[in-house]
Each structure stands twice: as C-alpha cells, then as structure tokens.
Amino acid sequence: APVRMRAIRGQAASLTGNPFLSEGCLQHVADALILIEDGHITAFGDFSELSDRIPAGVPVTTYENALILPGLIDTHVHYPQLQMIASYGEQLLAWLEKYTFPAELQFADQAHAERVARLFFREILGAGTTTAVVYCTVHPGSVEAFFAESARFNTRMIAGKVLMDRNAPAGLLDTAQRGYDESRALIERWHGRGRQHYCVTPRFAPSCTQGQLDAAGALMREHDDLFLQTHLCENTDEIAWVRELFPDRASYLDVYVQSGLVGPRTVLGHAIHLSEEDFCTCHASGAAIAHCPTSNGFLGSGLFRLFDALDPRRPVRVGLGTDVGAGTTLSLLKTLGESYKVAALRGTKLDAVRAFWLATLGGAEALRLEDRIGRIAPGHDADLCVLDLAATPLLGFRTGTCSSIEELLFVLMTLGDHRTVRATWVAGEPVYDNRRAGDPLVY
Ligand code: GUN
Ligand code: ZN
Numbered sequence: 001a002p003v004r005m006r007a008i009r010g011q012a013a014s015l016t017g018n019p020f021l022s023e024g025c026l027q028h029v030a031d032a033l034i035l036i037e038d039g040h041i042t043a044f045g046d047f048s049e050l051s052d053r054i055p056a057g058v059p060v061t062t063y064e065n066a067l068i069l070p071g072l073i074d075t076h077v078h079y080p081q082l083q084m085i086a087s088y089g090e091q092l093l094a095w096l097e098k099y100t101f102p103a104e105l106q107f108a109d110q111a112h113a114e115r116v117a118r119l120f121f122r123e124i125l126g127a128g129t130t131t132a133v134v135y136c137t138v139h140p141g142s143v144e145a146f147f148a149e150s151a152r153f154n155t156r157m158i159a160g161k162v163l164m165d166r167n168a169p170a171g172l173l174d175t176a177q178r179g180y181d182e183s184r185a186l187i188e189r190w191h192g193r194g195r196q197h198y199c200v201t202p203r204f205a206p207s208c209t210q211g212q213l214d215a216a217g218a219l220m221r222e223h224d225d226l227f228l229q230t231h232l233c234e235n236t237d238e239i240a241w242v243r244e245l246f247p248d249r250a251s252y253l254d255v256y257v258q259s260g261l262v263g264p265r266t267v268l269g270h271a272i273h274l275s276e277e278d279f280c281t282c283h284a285s286g287a288a289i290a291h292c293p294t295s296n297g298f299l300g301s302g303l304f305r306l307f308d309a310l311d312p313r314r315p316v317r318v319g320l321g322t323d324v325g326a327g328t329t330l331s332l333l334k335t336l337g338e339s340y341k342v343a344a345l346r347g348t349k350l351d352a353v354r355a356f357w358l359a360t361l362g363g364a365e366a367l368r369l370e371d372r373i374g375r376i377a378p379g380h381d382a383d384l385c386v387l388d389l390a391a392t393p394l395l396g397f398r399t400g401t402c403s404s405i406e407e408l409l410f411v412l413m414t415l416g417d418h419r420t421v422r423a424t425w426v427a428g429e430p431v432y433d434n435r436r437a438g439d440p441l442v443y
Contacts, residue, residue: 071130
C-alpha cells in the first residue's frame with residue numbers, strides 16, 4: 001500500500017519534559033514544518049530547515065495565525081453523562097442518585113448508546129481532544145458503541161465497562177462474576193485492537209463489594225497493559241461512607257491497594273482530600289491522579305492540591321480531566337482556565353507551560369503513553385490540535401498584544417474554548433476542520 005504522507009506548516013509548541021521538575025521544557029517553533037508518514041510524525045522543526053524534505057506531490061497544509069499543539073488528553077470523562085451535564089443543585093452522592101443513575105439506565109438501549117457515542121466524538125474532536133480515558137456504563141453494549149465509534153476515527157482511546165454491584169438501581173448492577181466475565185470478553189474484543197485500550201472500571205468503592213474489587217484485581221493480573229480507573233476521595237460524605245463500608249482499611253486509597261488495583265496505568269479521579277501518606281503511595285506505585293477542576297467546583301467537592309501532588313520530592317503523575325457530566329465542559333482549554341483558578345484559590349500560581357503540560361505530555365505520562373502521544377516529535381503518533389489565535393474578535397485582539405509564547409499560551413488557556421479549535425488531526429488525518437463547508441467533522 002502507498003505510504004500516506006502529510007505536511008503541515010504553522011507556529012507550533014510542544015513540551016519536552018515535566019516543567020514541575022525541570023526548567024526549559026517548552027519547545028516553540030515560530031514557523032514549523034511537521035512531516036507525517038502513515039500516522040506518525042517523521043520530522044518536526046523549522047520550516048526553512050526541513051522544507052527540502054517535503055516529498056514531491058505532497059501538499060502542505062498551512063495554518064496562518066495559529067498555534068499547533070499535540071492533541072489534548074482528557075484523563076477522566078463519562079460519555080454516558082452528556083445528557084445530564086448541567087444538572088442543578090446537588091453534591092456528589094445525591095447528584096449520582098438524582099441525575100447520573102437515571103441517565104446511565106438508558107444505555108440498556110443500544111441505539112441510544114450509539115447516538116451518544118457519536119455526539120461525544122463530535123464534541124471532543126471539535127474541542128481538540130484526541131485521547132480520553134472514558135467511563136462507559138455497566139452495559140457491555142455501551143463499551144461496544146464507544147470503541148466502534150473510536151475505531152472509525154482511529155483515535156487512541158482508553159475505556160471500559162463500569163463495574164458496580166451494590167448501592168445503585170437494580171438495572172445498573174452487575175455481580176462480581178458477571179462484571180468479570182463481561183470485562184474479559186470486552187478485553188478480548190477491543191484491548192490492543194488498533195489504537196483502542198481497555199480500562200477496568202470499578203466505579204468507586206461504595207458501588208463495589210469486596211468481591212467485585214478483587215475480581216477487578218484478578219483482571220489486572222491476567223492481562224498485560226490494561227488500564228484501571230476509579231474515583232477516589234472526591235467528597236467528604238463519600239469518604240465517610242467508605243470508612244463505614246471498609247472499616248479495616250487504613251484509608252480510602254488502601255481499599256483499592258488491598259485489591260491490587262493501584263499501580264502503573266491506574267487513573268484515580270479527583271483525589272482532592274488525600275493524605276501525605278496516600279500521595280506517597282501514589283508516587284511509589286506509579287498510579288496517576290486525574291485533576292478535574294470544573295467538576296470539583298460544580299459539585300462543591302473541593303480544591304485539588306496540584307502543587308502538593310507534584311512535589312518534586314515524591315511527584316505523583318497527574319493528568320487533566322473534564323469529568324463530564326459533573327464537569328461542565330468537554331473543552332480542555334476551558335478546563336485549564338479553571339485549573340488556574342483552583343490553584344489561585346489555594347494561593348498558588350499555575351503558569352501556562354505547566355498547565356499545557358498537564359493537558360498534553362503530563363496526561364501521556366500519567367497513562368504511560370509518553371512515547372506515543374502528548375508531544376510533537378518524530379516517532380510520535382500524529383495527533384494534533386490547531387488553535388486559531390483570532391477565533392473570536394476578542395481573542396484576536398488580545399493575542400495580537402502577546403509578546404511571548406508563554407503569554408500567548410496563558411491567554412489561550414484563559415479565553416480558549418471549542419471555538420478556538422481550528423482543526424484536529426488524528427493519526428495523521430484531518431478529522432475536524434472548523435472552516436469545512438457543512439459538517440466540520442471528516443469521517
Ligand atoms: N463517583 C462515582 N461515580 C461518579 C461519577 O459518575 N462522577 C463523579 N464525579 N464522581 C463519581
Ligand atoms: Zn468521574
């Protein structure tokens with residue numbers, strides 16, 4: 001088969017390391033060329049130095065007044081909750097009962113699951129997100145619908161069937177054995193197929209019996225490179241409930257540790273109210289935290305201690321999550337703006353380089369996919385998002401005054417949203433272009 005070659009020209013920026021741990025991690029190229037072959041980046045640098053490597057006959061896609069970034073990475077989101085995003089007035093446990101569980105019950109209907117999966121991909125690709133770590137529902141069909149849609153775009157996605165065998169409506173419960181069997185079948189069908197990865201997904205300790213948590217641990221031991229996602233220490237009532245349900249455990253995190261669920265490729269949602277000892281456990285085990293600022297504000301859950309989590313003495317891997325439908329946007333740009341405000345409310349300052357690291361390379365490191373995604377670099381998957389510096393009159397006016405890449409990035413994370421996304425590329429193919437006539441999505 002012929003090699004698929006692409007050439008993209010424009011201003012570009014990419015992180016090369018963790019700016020919480022060292023200086024000089026931002027690579028900025030004012031006039032860059034990105035060469036792509038068969039979905040992978042083969043060259044990235046100054047246009048003037050690389051232009052003679054553009055193969056004959058390959059057109060150059062040029063983006064003016066733009067900034068090309070690696071595709072953004074959402075480390076925590078619930079696609080079935082799109083239909084109840086923006087539900088009023090409750091904190092976590094009442095919010096789950098009143099809004100979340102009724103919405104997830106509808107995923108017994110396969111056509112509904114397929115409809116919502118389609119909408120989800122439309123929304124995230126339009127927001128510049130190219131990889132996400134995703135909760136489906138307890139229904140295996142919700143996972144099938146999700147991965148089938150992901151495979152159409154060839155996006156690198158991490159997702160799994162929710163495991164829950166207590167404390168929810170009967171229609172949302174499996175059993176330890178059934179959850180294990182259904183997860184195994186989905187792993188065999190989807191894990192490692194193209195760019196799809198399976199994620200074992202016990203919802204959170206209150207909705208899983210000890211037997212179910214242990215079954216999740218068995219799945220993790222029986223397969224290579226599986227991911228695991230769950231929720232941890234999001235809300236004080238939730239934490240008190242876990243203490244009642246698991247009185248013998250040293251902490252909420254210890255509930256998961258004792259079932260073998262905490263290790264590399266574990267993604268813990270929220271982790272707002274975490275002890276120093278728990279941070280040390282995360283560091284030592286290699287587990288990652290998904291920081292979800294819009295959700296934490298919306299549900300009144302609390303303010304994540306980002307700088308404590310990333311303390312250079314025992315840094316914990318941290319990515320950024322939208323956590324829709326408790327989160328209020330699928331835009332990681334907007335989410336970055338909110339993470340700045342959470343840091344500010346804690347008396348700290350989240351600079352734009354660190355922020356964009358969270359949404360790109362930091363997310364990739366949290367998922368141990370830093371050799372494939374999160375950077376614009378030779379050998380990496382060609383997942384890109386292109387921001388339009390004049391997407392709105394105000395943005396154009398403000399970015400026109402920026403005198404450094406750091407200032408530009410800060411303006412983009414503070415004012416940016418889905419309108420700012422000019423185009424999105426997945427594995428070397430343009431999948432979204434906001435100036436395309438009719439439907440901006442390219443199937
Ligand atoms: N804890 C358990 N389930 C959920 C959920 O769906 N959303 C959030 N934000 N927290 C949870
Ligand atoms: Zn969540």
